[in-house]
Amino acid sequence: MIGKTLWERQLHQRGSASAVAVTEDRVVVHERHTRLVCLDRYDGSVRWDVPIGTWPRAVVVAGDRCLVLAHDTDQLSCLDLTTGAVVWRAGLPPFSGHVVATAETVIVGGWRGYTPMAAFNLKDGRPLWRTQQPTATVLPLSWDGGVLSGSGSEAWLIDPHDGRELGRWRLPEPLADTDHRPAFTLVDPDRCLMPCGPRSVVAIQLSSGLVDQFFRHDSDLLASAAEFTGGVVWLSERRAGYLAVDPGDGSKLWNVEVRQPLVSGVVRDGEGFVVVSEGGVLFRLRSDGHVLERCSSVTGVVALRDLGAGEMIMVTKGTLRVITVKPHSDAL
Structure with a gap:
């Protein structure tokens, strides 16, 4: 077997990758439709359990703060990560979405172009700035002290403290519409990848x-x-499978074709990797992408996250499950 279950928690609702945040020793998850719960990363015990609202559009951990944007409250809530106590709240326009945090600021808004983008002081919630008009952007990314945003055929970097533009890039094709999911990937401190058009990935330096x-x-x-x-850079194909690419020169390394739709998340397993299908089948891959082992787990898997130390967390339609990744002994 690939591993064993260390702990499992029933969510009493459908699991969502955007409603889970993982730190070195904590897992924060939205469950039971209106509750936000902080769990011990190692045994799943509850550290705190607070009411927060329904179906959060984002759960983000930044240092000792946890930021939550709930669907039904039009509020950005900042909680103390240790206790769950509310540190501050900020009212937002309806349909606000996207949350990204830097060391000192929180930026929210721009989802589908419904609202302006606005920034708040992370410590006390003090408003810092707001765009004059609704702004469309994919999910922004904190990058080298700035915040990277993008829409259409442009990407731009802003100063999170005052909103001024620090840089702008013209893209060869429009950014892919990733909705609430991430769009940007840092492969080194100076280079970021983004999907453009239906078949391309672009790098900006x-x-x-x-x-x-x-x-x-x-x-x-x-x-x-x-x-x-x-x-390794992993790209998801529209048909079932992953495509592995060299991060240096962008050359294709291998395909992972298991004839089953794979969920987001690739876990490191020694020299190899582990991926999982929507049907709950875990696949152990050799360092060249060859499938060494497979085993059935649970159905309705939503996402896989690497916890390090040979462990991974699986988000399903109704549970969180933490699984060990044991060293492999025999190939298929």
């Missing part, structure tokens, strides 16, 4: 301002951010 086509596929890719795990 912070120091030089260059925009290069990193990879172009011969069939459509999913509209989602690349994953960077174990020194």
Whole structure:
């Protein structure tokens, strides 16, 4: 077997990757329709349990703060990560979405172009700035002290403290519409990848301002951010499978074709990797992508997260499950 279950928690609702945040020793998850719960990362015991509202559009941990944007309250709530106590709340326009935090600020808004983007002081919730008009952007990313945003054929970097523009890039194709999911992937401190058009991944370089086509596929890719795990860039194909790409030159390394839709999340397993299908089948891969082992777990898997130390967390339609990744002994 690939591993054993260390602990499992019933959510009493459908699990969502955007409603789970993981730190070194905590897992924060939305459950039971209106509750936000902080669990011990190692044994699943409850550290705190507070009411927060329904179906959060984002749960983000930033240092000793937990930021939650609930669907029904039009509020950004900042909680103390240790106790769950409310530190501050900020009212937002209806249909606000996207939350990104830096060391000192929180930026919210821009989802589907419904609302302006606005920034708040992370410590006390003090408003810092707001765009004059609704702004469309994919999910922003904190990058080198700035915040990277993008829409259409442009990406731009802003100063989180005052909203002024620090840099702008013209893209060869429009950014893929990833909705509430991540769009940007850092592969090193100076280089960020983003999906553009139906088949391309573009790299932008912070120091030089260059925009290069990193990879172009011969069939459509999913509209989602690349994953960077174990020194490999992972791209999701529209048909079942992952495509592995060299992060240096963008050359194709291998395909992972298991004839089952795979969920987001690649876990490092020693020299190899683990992926999981929507049907709950775990696949152990060799370092060249060859399938060594497979085993059935649970159905209705939503996402997989690497916890490090040979462990991973699986989000399903109704549970959280933490699983060990045991060293493999025999190939298939």
